[in-house]
Amino acid sequence: xxxxLTIIMAAFLCASVAFADEPDEGLHKMGGELQQHRSTxxxxxxxxxxxxxxxxxxxxxxxxxxxxxxxxxKEEGLPVEPVLEKAYEGMAKGVPAEQILQAMERVANxxxxxxxxxxxxTKEAGDIHRVRNMIAQCLAAGLRDEDVGHIAYKLQxxxxxxxxxxxxxxxxxxxxxxxxxxxxxxxxxxxxxxxxWQAIDHRYSAKDVKTMRDSxxxxxxxxxxxxxxxxxYANSIRRGEGPEMLWSSSxxxxxxxxxxxxxxxxxxxxxxxxxxxxxxxxxxxxxxxxRSGGGGRGGHYWRQRAN
Amino acid sequence: MKRYLLLVIAFxxxxxxxxxxxxxxxxxxxxxxxxxxxxxxxxxxxSSLDGFEPVMAKQNGDxxxxxxxxxxxxxRYFYIVDxxxxxxxxxxxxxxxxxxxxxxxxxxx
Numbered sequence: 460x461x462x463x464l465t466i467i468m469a470a471f472l473c474a475s476v477a478f479a480d481e482p483d484e485g486l487h488k489m490g491g492e493l494q495q496h497r498s499t500x501x502x503x504x505x506x507x508x509x510x511x512x513x514x515x516x517x518x519x520x521x522x523x524x525x526x527x528x529x530x531x532x533k534e535e536g537l538p539v540e541p542v543l544e545k546a547y548e549g550m551a552k553g554v555p556a557e558q559i560l561q562a563m564e565r566v567a568n569x570x571x572x573x574x575x576x577x578x579x580x581t582k583e584a585g586d587i588h589r590v591r592n593m594i595a596q597c598l599a600a601g602l603r604d605e606d607v608g609h610i611a612y613k614l615q616x617x618x619x620x621x622x623x624x625x626x627x628x629x630x631x632x633x634x635x636x637x638x639x640x641x642x643x644x645x646x647x648x649x650x651x652x653x654x655x656w657q658a659i660d661h662r663y664s665a666k667d668v669k670t671m672r673d674s675x676x677x678x679x680x681x682x683x684x685x686x687x688x689x690x691x692y693a694n695s696i697r698r699g700e701g702p703e704m705l706w707s708s709s710x711x712x713x714x715x716x717x718x719x720x721x722x723x724x725x726x727x728x729x730x731x732x733x734x735x736x737x738x739x740x741x742x743x744x745x746x747x748x749x750r751s752g753g754g755g756r757g758g759h760y761w762r763q764r765a766n
Numbered sequence: 767m768k769r770y771l772l773l774v775i776a777f778x779x780x781x782x783x784x785x786x787x788x789x790x791x792x793x794x795x796x797x798x799x800x801x802x803x804x805x806x807x808x809x810x811x812x813s814s815l816d817g818f819e820p821v822m823a824k825q826n827g828d829x830x831x832x833x834x835x836x837x838x839x840x841x842r843y844f845y846i847v848d849x850x851x852x853x854x855x856x857x858x859x860x861x862x863x864x865x866x867x868x869x870x871x872x873x874x875x
Contacts, residue, residue, distance in 0.1 A: 544814055545863060551818040552844075552851050554864050562863035600860045643858040643870060679857070 513546060517556040528563055537570045538588075541595070569598045576611040580618070581628045590628065593635040600642035606652040610634060613659045629665035634658070637672040641689050644679050650689035657696040670702035678706045787830075788854030790871070796834040797871065799843070801854060804829040806847050813843035813871075820846055835871070842868040 514522035525546055532542050545566045549559035573594035577587045594607055614634060618627035634655050641651035658668050675688060682688035691709035700708045787802040801823065803809060809831035810820035823831035823845075835841070842860065845852040853859075856869035 544817060547817040547819070548812075548814075548842075548862065548868075549864060551812040551820055551846070552862075552864060552866075558864060565863050596860075599863075640858070640872075643860055645859070 512550075516550055517559075521556045521560070524560055525563065528560070528567060532567045532570070535571065535574075537567060537574060538592070541570065542566050566599075569595045572604060572607075573598065576607060580611060580614055580631045581624070583628070586628045590631050590635065593632055593639060597635050597639045597642060600639050601648055602638055602642050602651060603648045606638075606648045607635075609652055610638060610655055610659070613656050617659050617662075626665070630659070630668065633665040633668040633672070637668050637675070640672055640676055641685060644676070645685035646689040647686045650686045650693070654689045654693040654696070657693045658702075661696050661699070663696070663702060667702040671696075671705055674702065674706050678709075682709075788856065792837060792874075793834075795837055797837050797873075798832055798834050799871075800826070800828070800830040800832045801845055801847075801852075802828065802830040803847055806831065808848060810846040811843065812846060814841045815839065815843075838873045840870065840872050842870050844868055 513525050529539050529542055533539050542563050545563045546559055549562055554562070570591065573591045574587070576594055577591035580590055581587055594611075597607055598604070611631075614627070614631045617630065618624075621627040621630065637658070638651045638655045641654065642648065646654075654671075655668070658671055663671065671692065675692065679685055679688060682691075688709065692705045695705045695708035698708070789800050789802075791798045791800070799811060801809060801811075809823040811823050811831075811833040812818045812820045813835065815835060821833055823833045826832050831845075845854065851866070853867055853869060858870035858872050859867045860870060862868045
């Protein structure tokens with residue numbers, strides 16, 4: 460009886476989590492009478508007096524500090540909107556003035572760091588802004604500075620082989636977009652970076668990286684976690700799979716991992732289980748890595764970076 | 767024991783029924799963001815669409831609070847429920863630089 464109770468409780472708890480935030484598209488057939496109760500958010504252009512809004516809320520001193528920060532960002536050619544937006548967000552959340560200033564500084568620093576890397580990846584002003592914004596969003600999503608640096612380094616290596624600059628820029632944009640979305644979905648910085656790093660290393664095109672990202676976003680619902688899915692994708696790419704095969708390959712790997720666990724195999728010797736997936740990477744890349752040899756493709760990005 | 771089992775099931779149903787639930791519905795030009803918080807007295811929606819200006823949500827017949835937003839734009843958002851910031855369960859998230867997170871709406875292209 461206790462077992463039954465436990466199962467029922469587990470099922471209910473899982474259900475409550477699973478239902479959360481499901482886009483309920485069926486509901487859009489609701490009656491017209493509900494329409495009149497709606498409130499509408501209109502996209503607003505930043506046309507109001509920023510200084511006044513900040514001054515009225517936090518006083519002259521805060522407004523001046525904030526204004527100085529914004530002017531500095533502008534002088535450096537960084538976008539002002541994200542810094543301003545952070546101030547507004549802090550105000551809406553009722554955050555103390557000092558913390559808002561710190562957060563604004565963090566945003567400016569993100570864009571500063573992103574701008575530096577973007578300039579190393581592309582030369583056209585428009586492209587620099589596009590890549591910069593993508594990198595800044597990666598950092599906001601949880602990618603660490605050094606991991607962004609690793610991806611940028613790999614992209615620079617790859618750019619030497621790519622046929623055109625446009626191709627290289629497109630790949631950079633898609634690579635950072637993929638890393639951003641994996642991080643936004645909850646993958647760790649290391650897992651997201653390793654996956655993207657493997658894709659670049661295995662000569663995925665910008666279109667391939669986009670296919671990989673789409674597959675990741677679509678199939679995250681069925682994965683145990685974003686980090687595990689990212690690890691599985693990285694392992695599949697390491698094995699030489701194309702972007703269309705990543706999901707099915709990950710499922711096979713997860714099934715193999717489960718079987719190995721049931722049989723009592725640890726996978727730690729790197730021979731029977733290919734590492735990653737639901738078991739975690741184990742840090743050695745498994746048998747695949749030993750096949751590919753130390754200097755070639757197949758290792759984790761941080762190991763190859765050290766070579 | 768059976769009575770105990772029934773009580774547990776009833777309690778769990780009650781728990782799920784009271785739980786807040788966040789969902790959105792995509793319509794022709796807009797997305798309807800809904801937050802089921804039957805006990806809330808006032809719910810505001812704040813997003814990067816308009817500089818996080820809190821917009822009062824309206825209650826619909828489903829005991830949910832709702833606002834409509836443009837469909838094809840990515841934005842960050844959170845709710846303010848009875849003067850407390852509330853970040854619902856959502857697929858895409860990012861750090862908010864204040865020690866918490868924001869939800870991100872990503873349009874399906």
